[in-house]
Amino acid sequence: MVLATDMAEHMAIVSKLKSDLLKRLENPDDEIGDEPPEALKALVLQGAIKVADIGHLYAVHEVHIAWSERLEEEMWRQGDVEKER
Numbered sequence: 001m002v003l004a005t006d007m008a009e010h011m012a013i014v015s016k017l018k019s020d021l022l023k024r025l026e027n028p029d030d031e032i033g034d035e036p037p038e039a040l041k042a043l044v045l046q047g048a049i050k051v052a053d054i055g056h057l058y059a060v061h062e063v064h065i066a067w068s069e070r071l072e073e074e075m076w077r078q079g080d081v082e083k084e085r
Contacts, residue, residue: 005053017047 020043056067
């Protein structure tokens with residue numbers, strides 16, 4: 001699920017989410033039953049993770065900067081961990 005934050009997969013996830021949602025809007029009488037399919041659950045969770053991952057871009061400037069600095073620090077630490085392997 002964490003790969004939902006990978007920008008290499010961004011367009012594939014967004015495209016699939018958009019097409020599935022449009023299909024459901026065009027066919028509102030189609031029943032998904034009491035329990036949605038696992039693939040749909042995973043897709044919706046990936047979309048939610050994407051929103052959480054890039055949502056700081058729409059926050060006030062100070063909040064955006066604070067999150068950007070945290071992300072930068074996380075990337076540097078990850079690079080250090082990978083270099084040690």
